[in-house]
Amino acid sequence: MSLSKCNNLISFLKFITLILCCSLSYVVATNSSQIIKDSETLTSNRGNFTLGFFTPQNSTNRYVGIWCKTQHFVIWVANRNQPLINDSLGVLTIYNDDLVVMNGQKDVIWSTNVSNITLETNSSFRLSDYGSLVLMDTTENTIWESFKNPSNALLPTMKFTSNMKLASWRTPFDPSIGNFSISIQRLNIPELFIWNETRPYWRSGPWNNQIFLGVEDMTTLYLNGFHMEKDSTGTVDLYFRTDDYGLLMYVLNSTGQLNEMSWNIEKEEWEDTWTNQRSDCDVYSFCGPFGFCNSKGSPICSCLEGFEPSNKQEWNQKNWTSGCLRKTLLQCEIAKNQNKSTNGNETDGFLKLSNVKVPDFAELSFVDQDVCKNQCLMNCSCTAYSYDADIHCMSWNGNLIDIQQFQNGGTDLYIRGPYAEHDISSDNGHKRTIIITVSVLIGTIIIAIAAYLIWKKTSNPVGNMKHGIFHFNKIEKAEEYTDNVIGELSQAKLQELLLYNFEKLAIATNNFHESNKLGQGGFGPVYKGILQDGKEIAVKRLSVSSGQGLKEFMNEVVVISKLQHRNLVRLLGCCIERDEKMLMYEFMPNKSLDAYVFDPSRNKLLDWEKRFSIIEGIARGILYLHRDSRLKIIHRDLKASNILLDEELNPKISDFGMARIFGVSEDRANTQRVVGTYGYMAPEYAMHGVFSDKSDVFSFGVLLIEIVSGRRNSSFYESENSLTLLGFAWIQWKEDNILSLIEPEIYDDSHHKNILRCIHIGLLCVQEAATDRPTMAAVISMLNSETIDIPPARQPAFLLRQNMMNTISSESYSNNVLSITDLHGR
Structure with missing residues (x-):
């Protein structure tokens, strides 16, 4: 055979070999479907989650895991x-239709154990x-998923069922199953439990279809987004x-702590934003049977009354683990020992404890509150009862375990006591005298301070004008005005503002002539003024008849004096003289x-x-309030009439009378005095008084849709379906x-995509649950980038006008009939 023929034969054999190798490779890939080697990773579409091999700190072991943002x-x-x-x-791969982890010797060390050999x-x-x-499978039906086989984390949309457990890591650097686990217990009145091996370590308290009654900060489902469901199998x-x-x-x-972790976009790091354990009181039965734990007390454990x-x-x-015993027998026990019925005048009664985490081992009955009380009273084994409108009647027989006092939240618990002629309504009966004495003393001090201030004001009106703001500030604190937390404001800082006298402002506004009136706010009119140097100003004059105006006035001075941003109106000065209270702002010619x-x-x-420039400017101003100013500020009354336009139609947010300053560690609050404007208020705020930065996001969403549509949400009426905007x-x-x-008037084909994007963002901002709404940082990113994948919007809050009107009932209104100044959820 010639050399050329040999070369041709060799080339042919190489070609055949290459084809066979490719074919074999294809078959292997088809059988395996996917494979992830130690050095490779798989990332979710949005890039938040990554699957791959990792080594914990201080370890040489390799594990297959999922991490979020950072390994x-x-x-x-x-x-x-x-x-x-x-x-x-x-490697992580498919083997016999199972998902398996194999070591370097191709031994299976972990498997999903769902293989079907026959199919x-x-x-x-x-x-x-x-x-x-x-x-x-090939039809994309789920065979197995990690959400149903969790490790130690509960993720959004993951359904955690009563037949599942979360198990902690053994140590921070060892992911093997540790001593602590979480499960859902007491399925008739579900509760979350953390276990230390087989012993209860923490419990959430009963679920009432909105919140866990034993989690103090959990104020509303709108804020936390938690849901619990029971199927037909229980x-x-x-x-x-x-x-x-x-x-x-x-x-x-x-260590057994359940931590809420949130991703800080700006810092690009995870932050611990809540924990279930803040004191020893959160440890299960820390004070023993019939013990009462109060983290603010000294000592923190005490026995229940009696x-x-x-x-x-x-x-x-x-060492409080042994708990407490009853001092005297119940009347029903005495009667039972003497084998006779109780005297109607000597029946047992109940001590009421307010704002508490109710005990473990509650028994449920679907009766009203009066029947609940009588049921407990007629059963000598019943030691306490509680009633929740959503849960109904809870009662306890035997020892009362794991009772905790809260500052806010919780519910009422009625402890059975002997020889009571009627219910005891105070938290601790022996403290009534102290409470009354302290209340009288505080009232006397307040009256004395008020009398002194009135005397100072009437005796020296001119001299008082300079320092009047500080006197008012002291009055607010003396009256414990908690709805507007105005923070600390030094006298030096306040004196940076120019203090005007009444006569100067009267001249500037032509004695507040009607022709200079720019508009009517919720607490008084606003006038245009021209100072002697020709400078134009806007004067907000607080109405003397405004019942709520003093609080809003003080709040606005304190809040806006701290702010400097191109999209916020600038405060120039103020005037407090006799009954007059006025604020001076930069003049906005376009109202x-x-x-x-x-x-x-x-x-x-x-x-x-x-319009798009105005939307962006408003968003930047809100972001400054929420994130970039020295203190987080929630405006609480964002609406079109509170967005002023300068000579170039640039937006500036105004009217900070309703604003709330948050401390560095705060991100949400609850108020009994709901303020704001009908049509712009978020549902969790309107119905429960709970507000956060997401309340302003909701208002911004309404405002965005109004700007695009040119229609008011508060006065929109679509007759056929009775819809809101x-x-x-x-x-x-x-x-x-x-x-x-x-x-x-604004539509153009060239703007269609951008307008559509804004409507989409607006609908995201008005989602019913606060947690479903984006932050203002995310809103600005979505407005300015067409590459960001915007999630689908769900049905917004207040879809139907009837629903909205049934939800909101107002007690009183300010002079601006659209601004609600006092409102209570039903």
């Missing part, structure tokens, strides 16, 4: 009890945007939703946004580019008929 924040581990020891050749499904796996590893599911742009999850750490320590020596040594957006004769002056926008969005929502 140091692992939220699920596959082979947590079977690590690869000094082995970097492991080849050609399974595959993927990592979802919610952080779940999903094993699927299985209970717990899950929560959160902001798609604000990553948040709950992690059980190796009880005494069962072991006084241990109790005095601050407020509502004068353009809702006026058919002027709305043409705002084309889409200008938000409801109308949602229907048009779902039906892909969005052109009927857009203001015709």
